[in-house]
Amino acid sequence: MIKNLNYILILATIVILGAVGIAFIFGTTFSWVMSETDGLWRQTALYQDYVNVMNLTVGPMVILLVIVLGLCIPKRLFSGARLLQLMGSLTAMTLVLSLSLGIRLGISALLTVAMFMQMVVIVMTLVGSKKLVFEVTGFYIQIGSALLHMGLILFLFDLVLIGDALAQRTLHLNIFWVSTLFIGVGMVFTFYSDELARLFSRGQASA
Amino acid sequence: MNSSGYLLAREMTTRVGQPLIYLVLIISIALAVATVVPAMRRNLRYYVLALFLNLVAGWLLLANFHYRIATDLVLIDPNRGTIAGRFYIPVWIEDEKFFFWTLILCGLVLFSRYKDQVWQTALGALLAVFGILTFFTSNPFAEPLKDFHAAFIQYSMIATSNAEPLVKAQAYFPLYGKMVGFYNSEYMWTHPPMLFISYATFAVAFMGGILMLTKRDDVYEKLGYSYAKAGFIILTIGMLLGYPWALTAWSGEPWWYDPKINITLMMWVAYSAYLHARLYTHRRGMRVTAASLNYLGFFGVVFTYVSTYLIPGIHSVAG
Structure with missing residues:
Protein backbone atom coordinates (compact mmCIF):
# COMPACT_ATOMS: atom_id res chain seq x y z
CA MET A 1 0.00 0.00 0.00
CA ILE A 2 2.82 2.39 0.90
CA LYS A 3 4.15 2.27 -2.66
CA ASN A 4 0.81 3.25 -4.15
CA LEU A 5 0.33 5.95 -1.55
CA ASN A 6 3.78 7.34 -2.34
CA TYR A 7 2.95 7.30 -6.03
CA ILE A 8 -0.36 9.07 -5.47
CA LEU A 9 1.33 11.73 -3.32
CA ILE A 10 4.05 12.20 -5.97
CA LEU A 11 1.42 12.49 -8.71
CA ALA A 12 -0.52 15.00 -6.62
CA THR A 13 2.70 16.99 -6.09
CA ILE A 14 3.43 17.01 -9.84
CA VAL A 15 -0.11 18.11 -10.72
CA ILE A 16 -0.09 20.90 -8.12
CA LEU A 17 3.39 22.06 -9.17
CA GLY A 18 2.21 22.06 -12.80
CA ALA A 19 -0.79 24.19 -11.87
CA VAL A 20 1.45 26.60 -9.92
CA GLY A 21 3.72 26.81 -12.97
CA ILE A 22 0.77 27.69 -15.22
CA ALA A 23 -0.32 30.39 -12.75
CA PHE A 24 3.18 31.91 -12.88
CA ILE A 25 3.14 31.86 -16.70
CA PHE A 26 -0.19 33.68 -16.57
CA GLY A 27 1.26 36.22 -14.11
CA THR A 28 4.30 36.85 -16.28
CA THR A 29 2.24 37.26 -19.45
CA PHE A 30 -0.18 39.61 -17.74
CA SER A 31 2.66 41.73 -16.30
CA TRP A 32 4.28 41.86 -19.71
CA VAL A 33 1.11 43.00 -21.47
CA MET A 34 0.40 45.58 -18.76
CA SER A 35 3.98 46.93 -18.94
CA GLU A 36 3.63 47.35 -22.68
CA THR A 37 0.34 49.20 -22.19
CA ASP A 38 1.36 51.38 -19.25
CA GLY A 39 5.00 51.55 -18.17
CA LEU A 40 4.04 52.83 -14.70
CA TRP A 41 1.30 50.30 -13.99
CA ARG A 42 3.14 48.98 -10.92
CA GLN A 43 2.46 52.33 -9.27
CA THR A 44 -1.28 52.05 -9.91
CA ALA A 45 -4.09 50.29 -8.04
CA LEU A 46 -4.19 47.78 -10.88
CA TYR A 47 -0.94 46.25 -9.61
CA GLN A 48 -2.51 45.57 -6.21
CA ASP A 49 -5.47 43.97 -8.02
CA TYR A 50 -3.02 41.79 -9.92
CA VAL A 51 -1.25 40.76 -6.69
CA ASN A 52 -4.64 39.93 -5.15
CA VAL A 53 -5.63 37.77 -8.13
CA MET A 54 -2.27 35.98 -8.02
CA ASN A 55 -2.67 35.40 -4.27
CA LEU A 56 -6.14 33.99 -4.86
CA THR A 57 -4.83 31.71 -7.62
CA VAL A 58 -1.51 30.56 -6.15
CA GLY A 59 -2.59 30.59 -2.48
CA PRO A 60 -4.92 27.55 -2.61
CA MET A 61 -2.34 25.58 -4.60
CA VAL A 62 0.39 26.36 -2.06
CA ILE A 63 -2.03 25.30 0.68
CA LEU A 64 -2.65 22.03 -1.18
CA LEU A 65 1.12 21.55 -1.50
CA VAL A 66 1.51 22.12 2.23
CA ILE A 67 -1.23 19.56 2.91
CA VAL A 68 0.46 17.01 0.62
CA LEU A 69 3.79 17.73 2.30
CA GLY A 70 2.16 17.43 5.72
CA LEU A 71 0.64 14.10 4.67
CA CYS A 72 4.02 12.84 3.46
CA ILE A 73 5.45 13.06 6.97
CA PRO A 74 3.37 10.51 8.95
CA LYS A 75 3.91 7.80 6.34
CA ARG A 76 7.41 7.35 7.73
CA LEU A 77 6.08 6.58 11.20
CA MET B 1 40.92 58.65 -7.02
CA ASN B 2 42.96 57.42 -9.95
CA SER B 3 40.30 57.48 -12.64
CA SER B 4 42.89 57.77 -15.42
CA GLY B 5 44.24 54.35 -14.37
CA TYR B 6 40.70 53.01 -14.50
CA LEU B 7 40.10 54.50 -17.96
CA LEU B 8 43.35 52.98 -19.23
CA ALA B 9 42.37 49.57 -17.84
CA ARG B 10 38.96 49.85 -19.51
CA GLU B 11 40.56 50.72 -22.84
CA MET B 12 43.02 47.85 -22.48
CA THR B 13 40.13 45.46 -21.72
CA THR B 14 38.47 46.46 -24.98
CA ARG B 15 41.70 46.38 -27.01
CA VAL B 16 42.71 42.90 -25.84
CA GLY B 17 39.18 41.57 -25.38
CA GLN B 18 37.83 42.34 -28.84
CA PRO B 19 40.24 39.96 -30.64
CA LEU B 20 39.43 37.34 -27.99
CA ILE B 21 35.69 37.58 -28.62
CA TYR B 22 36.30 37.26 -32.37
CA LEU B 23 38.29 34.14 -31.60
CA VAL B 24 35.32 32.87 -29.58
CA LEU B 25 33.16 33.34 -32.67
CA ILE B 26 35.64 31.66 -35.01
CA ILE B 27 36.18 28.66 -32.72
CA SER B 28 32.43 28.34 -32.14
CA ILE B 29 31.77 28.28 -35.89
CA ALA B 30 34.55 25.70 -36.33
CA LEU B 31 32.99 23.68 -33.51
CA ALA B 32 29.57 23.89 -35.18
CA VAL B 33 31.07 22.69 -38.48
CA ALA B 34 32.94 19.89 -36.69
CA THR B 35 29.68 18.56 -35.25
CA VAL B 36 28.26 18.02 -38.76
CA VAL B 37 31.40 17.09 -40.74
CA PRO B 38 32.45 13.55 -39.74
CA ALA B 39 36.09 14.09 -40.78
CA MET B 40 36.43 16.98 -38.33
CA ARG B 41 34.58 15.28 -35.49
CA ARG B 42 37.63 13.55 -34.06
CA ASN B 43 39.12 16.96 -33.28
CA LEU B 44 36.02 18.12 -31.45
CA ARG B 45 37.67 18.08 -28.03
CA TYR B 46 40.48 20.33 -29.28
CA TYR B 47 37.94 22.93 -30.38
CA VAL B 48 36.23 22.72 -27.01
CA LEU B 49 39.58 23.05 -25.26
CA ALA B 50 40.55 26.04 -27.43
CA LEU B 51 37.20 27.69 -26.70
CA PHE B 52 37.59 27.04 -22.97
CA LEU B 53 41.10 28.54 -22.86
CA ASN B 54 39.88 31.52 -24.83
CA LEU B 55 36.92 32.08 -22.52
CA VAL B 56 39.12 31.71 -19.42
CA ALA B 57 41.56 34.26 -20.85
CA GLY B 58 38.68 36.64 -21.51
CA TRP B 59 37.28 36.15 -18.03
CA LEU B 60 40.69 36.80 -16.43
CA LEU B 61 40.94 39.98 -18.49
CA LEU B 62 37.57 41.09 -17.16
CA ALA B 63 38.62 40.11 -13.62
CA ASN B 64 41.68 42.34 -14.01
CA PHE B 65 39.41 45.22 -15.07
CA HIS B 66 37.22 44.67 -12.02
CA TYR B 67 40.32 44.60 -9.84
CA ARG B 68 41.36 47.97 -11.24
CA ILE B 69 37.90 49.34 -10.45
CA ALA B 70 38.31 48.17 -6.85
CA THR B 71 41.77 49.68 -6.49
CA ASP B 72 41.43 52.88 -8.54
CA LEU B 73 37.89 54.16 -8.00
CA VAL B 74 36.47 55.50 -4.76
CA LEU B 75 33.19 57.08 -3.82
CA ILE B 76 33.62 60.29 -1.82
CA ASP B 77 31.01 61.37 0.73
CA PRO B 78 30.24 64.98 -0.37
CA ASN B 79 29.30 66.10 3.16
CA ARG B 80 32.37 64.80 4.98
CA GLY B 81 34.86 64.68 2.14
CA THR B 82 35.90 61.17 3.22
CA ILE B 83 36.02 57.92 1.27
CA ALA B 84 32.61 56.26 1.50
CA GLY B 85 33.70 53.04 -0.16
CA ARG B 86 35.12 51.19 -3.12
CA PHE B 87 33.43 49.03 -5.75
CA TYR B 88 33.99 45.30 -5.38
CA ILE B 89 32.07 44.14 -8.44
CA PRO B 90 31.89 40.44 -9.30
CA VAL B 91 32.60 39.31 -12.86
CA TRP B 92 29.04 38.34 -13.84
CA ILE B 93 27.07 41.51 -14.27
CA GLU B 94 25.76 43.43 -17.29
CA ASP B 95 27.13 41.90 -20.53
CA GLU B 96 29.34 39.50 -18.58
CA LYS B 97 26.36 37.34 -17.56
CA PHE B 98 25.99 35.30 -20.72
CA PHE B 99 29.78 35.15 -21.13
CA PHE B 100 30.00 33.59 -17.66
CA TRP B 101 27.18 31.13 -18.48
CA THR B 102 29.01 30.08 -21.67
CA LEU B 103 32.29 29.69 -19.74
CA ILE B 104 30.66 27.37 -17.20
CA LEU B 105 28.93 25.37 -19.95
CA CYS B 106 32.24 25.04 -21.79
CA GLY B 107 33.86 23.73 -18.59
CA LEU B 108 31.07 21.18 -18.15
CA VAL B 109 31.45 19.99 -21.75
CA LEU B 110 35.24 19.83 -21.55
CA PHE B 111 35.26 17.91 -18.28
CA SER B 112 32.33 15.64 -19.10
CA ARG B 113 33.49 12.16 -18.16
CA TYR B 114 31.23 10.41 -20.67
CA LYS B 115 33.25 10.22 -23.89
CA ASP B 116 30.60 8.73 -26.17
CA GLN B 117 30.83 10.48 -29.56
CA VAL B 118 27.09 11.15 -29.89
CA TRP B 119 27.08 12.82 -26.46
CA GLN B 120 30.21 14.86 -27.16
CA THR B 121 28.90 15.94 -30.57
CA ALA B 122 25.55 17.05 -29.15
CA LEU B 123 27.25 19.02 -26.38
CA GLY B 124 29.64 20.49 -28.94
CA ALA B 125 26.69 21.71 -31.02
CA LEU B 126 25.06 23.21 -27.93
CA LEU B 127 28.29 24.94 -26.97
CA ALA B 128 28.75 26.30 -30.50
CA VAL B 129 25.31 27.94 -30.28
CA PHE B 130 26.25 29.49 -26.93
CA GLY B 131 29.59 30.76 -28.29
CA ILE B 132 27.96 32.38 -31.32
CA LEU B 133 25.21 33.91 -29.17
CA THR B 134 27.84 35.32 -26.81
CA PHE B 135 29.47 37.15 -29.69
CA PHE B 136 26.28 38.57 -31.14
CA THR B 137 24.26 39.33 -28.03
CA SER B 138 26.57 39.67 -25.04
CA ASN B 139 30.02 40.91 -25.91
CA PRO B 140 31.46 42.12 -22.56
CA PHE B 141 34.53 43.74 -24.18
CA ALA B 142 32.94 46.20 -26.61
CA GLU B 143 31.93 48.56 -23.81
CA PRO B 144 33.05 47.00 -20.51
CA LEU B 145 30.48 47.54 -17.74
CA LYS B 146 28.62 50.12 -19.79
CA ASP B 147 25.99 50.98 -17.16
CA PHE B 148 28.42 51.16 -14.25
CA HIS B 149 30.80 53.25 -16.33
CA ALA B 150 28.07 55.72 -17.31
CA ALA B 151 26.85 56.03 -13.71
CA PHE B 152 30.35 56.52 -12.29
CA ILE B 153 31.46 59.04 -14.91
CA GLN B 154 28.32 61.09 -14.32
CA TYR B 155 28.92 61.04 -10.54
CA SER B 156 32.63 61.80 -11.01
CA MET B 157 31.98 64.84 -13.23
CA ILE B 158 29.61 66.35 -10.69
CA ALA B 159 31.77 65.41 -7.66
CA THR B 160 34.83 67.16 -9.10
CA SER B 161 32.91 70.22 -10.34
CA ASN B 162 31.94 73.39 -8.48
CA ALA B 163 28.34 72.26 -8.23
CA GLU B 164 26.19 73.04 -5.17
CA PRO B 165 26.46 70.54 -2.27
CA LEU B 166 22.85 69.49 -2.88
CA VAL B 167 23.60 68.64 -6.53
CA LYS B 168 26.69 66.67 -5.41
CA ALA B 169 24.59 64.82 -2.84
CA GLN B 170 22.00 63.99 -5.51
CA ALA B 171 24.74 62.46 -7.64
CA TYR B 172 26.34 60.63 -4.70
CA PHE B 173 23.45 58.95 -2.87
CA PRO B 174 21.98 56.85 -5.72
CA LEU B 175 25.42 55.47 -6.58
CA TYR B 176 26.23 54.89 -2.90
CA GLY B 177 22.97 52.95 -2.52
CA LYS B 178 23.79 50.87 -5.57
CA MET B 179 27.34 50.24 -4.33
CA VAL B 180 26.17 48.95 -0.94
CA GLY B 181 23.02 47.11 -1.99
CA PHE B 182 23.97 45.86 -5.44
CA TYR B 183 27.61 45.92 -6.58
CA ASN B 184 29.21 45.10 -3.22
CA SER B 185 26.40 42.99 -1.79
CA GLU B 186 27.51 39.57 -0.55
CA TYR B 187 24.43 38.22 -2.31
CA MET B 188 25.72 39.55 -5.64
CA TRP B 189 28.71 37.28 -5.10
CA THR B 190 26.56 34.21 -4.42
CA HIS B 191 23.03 34.48 -5.92
CA PRO B 192 23.77 35.18 -9.63
CA PRO B 193 26.73 32.81 -10.11
CA MET B 194 24.82 29.92 -8.56
CA LEU B 195 21.95 30.56 -10.96
CA PHE B 196 24.26 30.72 -13.99
CA ILE B 197 26.03 27.52 -12.94
CA SER B 198 22.64 25.81 -12.61
CA TYR B 199 21.55 27.17 -16.02
CA ALA B 200 24.65 25.61 -17.58
CA THR B 201 23.94 22.21 -15.99
CA PHE B 202 20.30 22.44 -17.14
CA ALA B 203 21.46 23.10 -20.70
CA VAL B 204 23.43 19.83 -20.57
CA ALA B 205 20.44 18.05 -18.96
CA PHE B 206 18.25 19.35 -21.79
CA MET B 207 20.61 17.82 -24.38
CA GLY B 208 20.36 14.54 -22.45
CA GLY B 209 16.58 14.72 -22.82
CA ILE B 210 16.79 15.49 -26.54
CA LEU B 211 19.17 12.61 -27.16
CA MET B 212 16.98 10.23 -25.17
CA LEU B 213 14.13 11.17 -27.48
CA THR B 214 16.08 10.98 -30.76
CA LYS B 215 18.41 8.07 -30.02
CA ARG B 216 15.98 6.11 -27.81
CA ASP B 217 18.78 5.29 -25.38
CA ASP B 218 18.28 5.48 -21.62
CA VAL B 219 21.93 6.27 -21.00
CA TYR B 220 21.35 9.83 -22.23
CA GLU B 221 18.35 10.24 -19.97
CA LYS B 222 20.47 9.12 -17.02
CA LEU B 223 23.24 11.51 -18.04
CA GLY B 224 20.73 14.35 -18.33
CA TYR B 225 19.30 13.49 -14.92
CA SER B 226 22.75 13.50 -13.30
CA TYR B 227 23.22 17.11 -14.47
CA ALA B 228 19.64 18.14 -13.66
CA LYS B 229 19.88 17.03 -10.04
CA ALA B 230 23.17 18.90 -9.54
CA GLY B 231 21.65 21.95 -11.21
CA PHE B 232 18.53 21.72 -9.08
CA ILE B 233 20.50 21.81 -5.82
CA ILE B 234 22.51 24.83 -6.99
CA LEU B 235 19.39 26.56 -8.37
CA THR B 236 17.43 26.04 -5.14
CA ILE B 237 20.20 27.34 -2.88
CA GLY B 238 20.86 30.21 -5.31
CA MET B 239 17.20 31.19 -5.38
CA LEU B 240 16.93 30.96 -1.60
CA LEU B 241 19.94 33.27 -1.29
CA GLY B 242 18.03 35.80 -3.35
CA TYR B 243 15.24 35.97 -0.76
CA PRO B 244 17.02 37.87 2.07
CA TRP B 245 18.58 40.09 -0.61
CA ALA B 246 15.12 40.95 -1.95
CA LEU B 247 13.86 41.70 1.57
CA THR B 248 16.56 44.32 2.13
CA ALA B 249 17.14 45.65 -1.39
CA TRP B 250 13.45 45.96 -2.36
CA SER B 251 12.05 46.76 1.07
CA GLY B 252 8.70 48.52 0.63
CA GLU B 253 8.59 47.86 -3.12
CA PRO B 254 6.15 45.45 -4.79
CA TRP B 255 8.57 42.68 -5.80
CA TRP B 256 6.37 39.66 -5.14
CA TYR B 257 4.92 38.33 -8.41
CA ASP B 258 7.39 40.36 -10.45
CA PRO B 259 7.56 38.78 -13.97
CA LYS B 260 11.14 37.58 -13.57
CA ILE B 261 10.40 36.09 -10.16
CA ASN B 262 7.25 34.44 -11.55
CA ILE B 263 9.10 32.83 -14.40
CA THR B 264 12.01 31.76 -12.16
CA LEU B 265 9.54 30.05 -9.84
CA MET B 266 7.89 28.45 -12.87
CA MET B 267 11.28 27.07 -13.89
CA TRP B 268 11.88 25.78 -10.35
CA VAL B 269 8.50 24.05 -10.12
CA ALA B 270 9.06 22.48 -13.57
CA TYR B 271 12.40 20.98 -12.48
CA SER B 272 10.96 20.02 -9.11
CA ALA B 273 8.10 18.22 -10.89
CA TYR B 274 10.62 16.60 -13.28
CA LEU B 275 12.69 15.21 -10.40
CA HIS B 276 9.53 13.92 -8.69
CA ALA B 277 8.25 12.35 -11.93
CA ARG B 278 11.61 10.74 -12.58
CA LEU B 279 11.30 8.64 -9.41
CA TYR B 280 8.51 6.71 -11.15
CA THR B 281 9.68 6.42 -14.77
CA HIS B 282 8.95 2.66 -14.62
CA ARG B 283 5.22 3.52 -14.41
CA ARG B 284 3.20 4.00 -17.58
CA GLY B 285 3.34 7.51 -19.02
CA MET B 286 5.79 8.81 -16.44
CA ARG B 287 8.80 8.63 -18.77
CA VAL B 288 7.14 10.98 -21.27
CA THR B 289 5.91 13.18 -18.41
CA ALA B 290 9.42 13.42 -16.95
CA ALA B 291 10.98 14.19 -20.35
CA SER B 292 8.35 16.87 -21.07
CA LEU B 293 8.99 18.50 -17.71
CA ASN B 294 12.73 18.52 -18.45
CA TYR B 295 12.03 20.38 -21.73
CA LEU B 296 9.61 22.73 -20.01
CA GLY B 297 12.22 23.43 -17.34
CA PHE B 298 14.81 24.40 -19.92
CA PHE B 299 12.28 26.56 -21.73
CA GLY B 300 11.88 28.22 -18.32
CA VAL B 301 15.66 28.70 -18.05
CA VAL B 302 15.83 30.41 -21.45
CA PHE B 303 12.74 32.51 -20.79
CA THR B 304 13.99 33.49 -17.32
CA TYR B 305 17.23 34.79 -18.82
CA VAL B 306 15.56 36.54 -21.78
CA SER B 307 12.81 38.06 -19.60
CA THR B 308 15.45 40.23 -17.87
CA TYR B 309 15.89 42.09 -21.15
CA LEU B 310 12.34 41.77 -22.43
CA ILE B 311 9.81 42.26 -19.68
CA PRO B 312 9.94 45.39 -17.51
CA GLY B 313 9.95 44.78 -13.77
CA ILE B 314 11.88 45.29 -10.57
CA HIS B 315 14.30 42.44 -11.42
CA SER B 316 14.77 43.52 -15.01
CA VAL B 317 16.81 45.88 -17.16
CA ALA B 318 14.06 46.20 -19.79
CA GLY B 319 12.01 49.35 -20.25
Missing part, protein backbone atom coordinates in the same frame (compact mmCIF):
# COMPACT_ATOMS: atom_id res chain seq x y z
CA PHE A 78 2.84 4.74 10.48
CA SER A 79 1.43 2.36 7.91
CA GLY A 80 -1.81 0.65 6.99
CA ALA A 81 -5.09 1.72 8.57
CA ARG A 82 -3.38 3.80 11.26
CA LEU A 83 -1.68 5.89 8.60
CA LEU A 84 -4.94 6.53 6.79
CA GLN A 85 -6.65 7.42 10.09
CA LEU A 86 -3.89 9.86 10.96
CA MET A 87 -3.90 11.44 7.51
CA GLY A 88 -7.66 11.86 7.70
CA SER A 89 -7.37 13.41 11.18
CA LEU A 90 -4.66 15.82 10.05
CA THR A 91 -6.70 16.91 7.02
CA ALA A 92 -9.80 17.34 9.18
CA MET A 93 -7.87 19.30 11.82
CA THR A 94 -6.46 21.61 9.12
CA LEU A 95 -9.87 22.18 7.58
CA VAL A 96 -11.66 22.80 10.89
CA LEU A 97 -8.98 25.21 12.14
CA SER A 98 -8.82 26.98 8.76
CA LEU A 99 -12.57 27.47 8.66
CA SER A 100 -12.91 28.53 12.29
CA LEU A 101 -9.67 30.47 12.99
CA GLY A 102 -8.36 31.25 9.52
CA ILE A 103 -6.24 29.55 6.88
CA ARG A 104 -3.00 30.85 8.36
CA LEU A 105 -3.60 29.18 11.71
CA GLY A 106 -4.93 26.00 10.12
CA ILE A 107 -1.84 25.62 7.96
CA SER A 108 0.45 26.58 10.83
CA ALA A 109 -1.12 23.88 13.03
CA LEU A 110 -0.57 21.27 10.31
CA LEU A 111 3.02 22.42 9.84
CA THR A 112 3.65 22.34 13.61
CA VAL A 113 2.43 18.74 13.88
CA ALA A 114 4.45 17.82 10.77
CA MET A 115 7.53 19.50 12.26
CA PHE A 116 7.35 17.49 15.48
CA MET A 117 6.79 14.26 13.57
CA GLN A 118 9.69 15.07 11.30
CA MET A 119 11.96 15.69 14.30
CA VAL A 120 11.06 12.21 15.54
CA VAL A 121 11.80 10.82 12.05
CA ILE A 122 15.22 12.53 11.99
CA VAL A 123 16.17 11.22 15.46
CA MET A 124 14.96 7.70 14.62
CA THR A 125 16.87 7.76 11.31
CA LEU A 126 20.02 8.91 13.06
CA VAL A 127 19.84 6.12 15.63
CA GLY A 128 19.14 3.60 12.86
CA SER A 129 15.61 2.64 13.98
CA LYS A 130 14.05 -0.22 11.99
CA LYS A 131 10.52 1.00 12.77
CA LEU A 132 10.57 3.74 10.16
CA VAL A 133 8.76 3.13 6.86
CA PHE A 134 10.92 4.21 3.94
CA GLU A 135 10.41 3.11 0.35
CA VAL A 136 14.12 3.57 -0.22
CA THR A 137 16.93 1.93 1.70
CA GLY A 138 20.25 3.40 2.79
CA PHE A 139 21.19 5.79 5.57
CA TYR A 140 22.10 8.80 3.44
CA ILE A 141 19.00 8.84 1.26
CA GLN A 142 16.77 8.40 4.32
CA ILE A 143 18.41 11.12 6.41
CA GLY A 144 18.60 13.32 3.30
CA SER A 145 14.89 12.94 2.63
CA ALA A 146 14.12 13.58 6.32
CA LEU A 147 16.27 16.74 6.42
CA LEU A 148 14.90 18.01 3.09
CA HIS A 149 11.31 17.65 4.27
CA MET A 150 12.19 19.27 7.59
CA GLY A 151 13.76 22.19 5.72
CA LEU A 152 10.66 22.62 3.54
CA ILE A 153 8.35 22.51 6.59
CA LEU A 154 10.50 25.06 8.42
CA PHE A 155 10.65 27.32 5.35
CA LEU A 156 6.88 27.27 4.90
CA PHE A 157 6.25 27.66 8.64
CA ASP A 158 8.57 30.69 8.64
CA LEU A 159 6.81 32.17 5.62
CA VAL A 160 3.24 31.47 6.74
CA LEU A 161 3.37 32.15 10.47
CA ILE A 162 6.27 34.52 11.05
CA GLY A 163 6.46 36.49 7.78
CA ASP A 164 8.86 39.32 7.04
CA ALA A 165 7.35 42.08 9.18
CA LEU A 166 10.18 44.38 10.31
CA ALA A 167 9.55 43.68 14.01
CA GLN A 168 10.37 39.99 13.58
CA ARG A 169 12.77 40.21 10.63
CA THR A 170 15.71 38.77 12.62
CA LEU A 171 13.75 35.73 13.79
CA HIS A 172 12.33 35.27 10.28
CA LEU A 173 15.78 35.32 8.70
CA ASN A 174 17.34 33.08 11.37
CA ILE A 175 14.72 30.40 10.73
CA PHE A 176 15.12 30.98 6.99
CA TRP A 177 18.87 30.24 7.20
CA VAL A 178 18.27 27.09 9.24
CA SER A 179 15.68 25.90 6.69
CA THR A 180 18.08 26.69 3.83
CA LEU A 181 20.76 24.63 5.53
CA PHE A 182 18.38 21.69 6.00
CA ILE A 183 17.18 21.90 2.38
CA GLY A 184 20.72 22.15 0.99
CA VAL A 185 22.19 19.31 3.07
CA GLY A 186 19.02 17.24 2.56
CA MET A 187 19.23 17.59 -1.23
CA VAL A 188 22.91 16.67 -1.35
CA PHE A 189 22.31 13.60 0.85
CA THR A 190 19.23 12.56 -1.17
CA PHE A 191 20.67 13.02 -4.65
CA TYR A 192 24.15 11.74 -3.88
CA SER A 193 23.33 9.00 -1.36
CA ASP A 194 25.13 6.26 -3.31
CA GLU A 195 28.26 8.36 -3.70
CA LEU A 196 28.23 9.32 -0.01
CA ALA A 197 27.65 5.71 1.03
CA ARG A 198 30.63 4.65 -1.06
CA LEU A 199 32.70 7.48 0.38
CA PHE A 200 31.93 6.80 4.01
CA SER A 201 31.06 3.08 3.66
CA ARG A 202 27.93 3.42 5.79
CA GLY A 203 24.92 1.60 4.47
CA GLN A 204 23.98 0.67 0.95
CA ALA A 205 21.67 3.21 -0.67
CA SER A 206 19.39 2.48 -3.56
CA ALA A 207 16.31 4.18 -4.90
